[in-house]
Amino acid sequence: MDVFDPESVQVPETTFVVPPDDALSPAMRDWKINAFEYISRLPRDALTPSVETTPEPAMRTPRQVKDAAYSFVVPEVPPDPKLVCVAPSALRLFDLLADDADAHLATWPAADRDRLVAYLSGFTVPPGAQPWAHCYAGFQFGSFAGQLGDGRAISLGEYRNAAGETWELQLKGAGNTPYSRFGDGFAVLRSSIREFLCSEHFAALGIPTSRAVSLIATGQPVVREKLEPGAVVARAAPSWLRFGSFDVFAMRGDVVHMAQVARFALDQHFPAAQGQVAGMLADVADRTAKLVALWDLVAWEHGVLNTDNMSLLGLTIDFGPFGFLDAYDPDHPVNHSDHTGRYSLRNQRAVGLWNLAKLANALVEIVGRQVAGQSLDEIAAMTSVESDEERAKFIEQGKQAVVDAVTPYEDLYDTYFQDGMRKKLGLTTAEPDDPRAAHPTAPRAPRGRQGRLHRLLPHALHHRPVRRHRPARALFRPQGPAHVRPAETRHPGRRPARRCDARHARRRPRPAMASVARNLRGPRRVRAGDCRGTR
Helix, strand or coil: CCCCCHHHCCCCCCCCCCCCHHHCCHHHHHCCCCECHHHHHCCECCCCCCCCCCCHHHHHCCCCCCCCCEEECCCCCCCCCEEEEECHHHHHHHCCCCCCCCCCCCCCCHHHHHHHHHHHHCCCCCCCCCCEEECCEEEECCEEEEECCCCCEEEEEEEECCCCCEEEEEEECCCCCCCCCCCCCCEEHHHHHHHHHHHHHHHHHCCCECEEEEEEEEEEEEECCCEEEEEEEEEEECCCCECHHHHHHHCCCCHHHHHHHHHHHHHHHCHHHCCCHHHHHHHHHHHHHHHHHHHHHCCEECCCCCHHHCECCCCECCCCCCEECCCCCCCCCCCCCCCCCCCCHHHHHHHHHHHHHHHHHHHHHHHHHHHCCCCHHHHHCCCCCCCHHHHHHHHHHHHHHHHHHHCCHHHHHHHHHHHHHHHHHCCCCCCCCCCCCCCCCCCCCCCCCCCHHHHHCCHHHCCCCCCCCCCHHHHHCCECHHHCCCHHHHCCCCCCCCCCCHHHHCCCCCCHHHHHHHHHHCCCCCECCCCCCCC
16 A cells, blocks of 8 residues: 655645625625734734734744734635635624525625635735734643644634624634644644534524634645645634633743733623632633533533633633534543543533633732732733742732632532523423432432432433443353353352343333433343343
C-alpha cells in the first residue's frame, strides 16, 4: 500500500468572483461590522499592532503571546468557496433577512448571496472588520496545558443589530493564527456539519448555545486521517470569552491585564454584579449549573469539557466530539480520546464544578484586592505589582469570597435539573419528595421511600452502570439457563437458596416500562455456577 504524501495534495484554482458593489442590493451594500468594544478596550498583541501593518509571519507563526487578550489575524483565502446552507434565524441576528425555509438563500439576488459567501468564508473581509484571534489558556483532561488560544477560529468583529444586541461573528476553520500550535488552522466538512446542526438544534431546544450562521465548503483539501473536504462555519455569540481567558493571565501572574478583561466582562455582560468580580463569579456558577443540567436532561455529552471550552456566559461552545446517548450508559465516553471517562455523562456535573474551582483560583487575587478596597480601575492601571508576600495576603483575603460564589453550584444544578425533569413528566408543581430524586446517575432510593419522581421515572435512569469490559474468560462460558448446573452439584449437602432449573429460570412477563429499562441496559446473562438474572 502506498504511503499518503500530504505534499502531493493539489489545491484547486478558484473560480469564485466577488460581485462589485454596484451589483448589490442597498441592504447588502451598506452592511458592515459596526461595533469595536472588544478590540478597543482590551490589550492587543504587540506584534500585531493593526490589521493593515502586521506582516504575514506574525499572524501565522505559532508563538507565546504575552500581555495580550488577542492578536490581529486575517482569514486565509479559501480557493473555491461554495455555500452549503445558512441558518436563517441566526442570519437575522445580523439584520440579514431570510425566510426560515430558505436555507440556501434561493430567494436572494445572486450577487448578494455571493458577497455573503465571500464575507463568511474569509475570501474577503467585510467593511469595518478588524479580524482577531482570542488568546487564552486552559486545563485539559485535568492538567494545565498552558497557552492555547483560537488556533483555527478568527473573529471578524462585533455587530450591533437593530434590536440593540451585540454579536461577535467568528469563522471556524479560517486558517492559521499565532495560537495554532501544531494544527493547520482548517476544519473539515464532516465536523463542521456536526457543529452547525447541533448548535442550531440546541437553540431550538432553548439550551444556551452559540449560533451557527452559515456553513461554506472552501474547496480546500484538508489532511486528517485521510484527505477530506474543508469547510468554514460562521458562528456567533454575544462573546467568546471563556474560563481560559483568565487562566492565561493567572499562569503568568499578570493581575493587571486580568483586571482589564474582568472589567470588560463586568461592563458588557454582568452589569448586575455592580463591578464586583465575586458577583460575576457567582453569576457564572449559576449559568454553568443551568447549562450542565440542561445537557444532562437530554443525555448529551460535550466530550471535551476543558476550561478553555467553558463559556463565561454559560453557553454551549466549541462543539467537538460531542454525542447524545442513544442507549443509557452514563459511563460511556463519546470522545475516543477520553480513555478514563472523565467527561462522561456521569461526571459532567462534577467537572462543571471542578472547572469553576479553577476559574475561582484564577480570580482569587483580584477578588481579594476588591475585598481590601481596591477598584478594578486601580488594579488595571498598576504599573508594577507588590512582592509575592503582599500578593499572598490578597489571595488569602479573597478565598472566602470565591468559595461563597462557587458553593451554590450543586444546589443550583439540582434545582435546574428537577425543574426540567418535572416539565418532561408534565408535573406543574414541586413537592417535598422531589429533591435529589431525578438525577440520572443518582442511586435509587430504597423501596417504600421513593418520591414521585422515582416512581414515574423508568428504572433505566437508576440502574448500576453498564459493565463494558467483561473478562475474556466469560466469552467461553456457556450462556443461558439451559447450561446451569444443578445446585446440588455446586454445593453438595447445602440446600439451594433458589431453584435454578430451566422451569424457574424462565422469565416472567414484565411491565412495558421495565422491558424498556432492560433493553436500555442490555440483557442480563446467567453464567455457569450462578443463578443471578433468573426471576
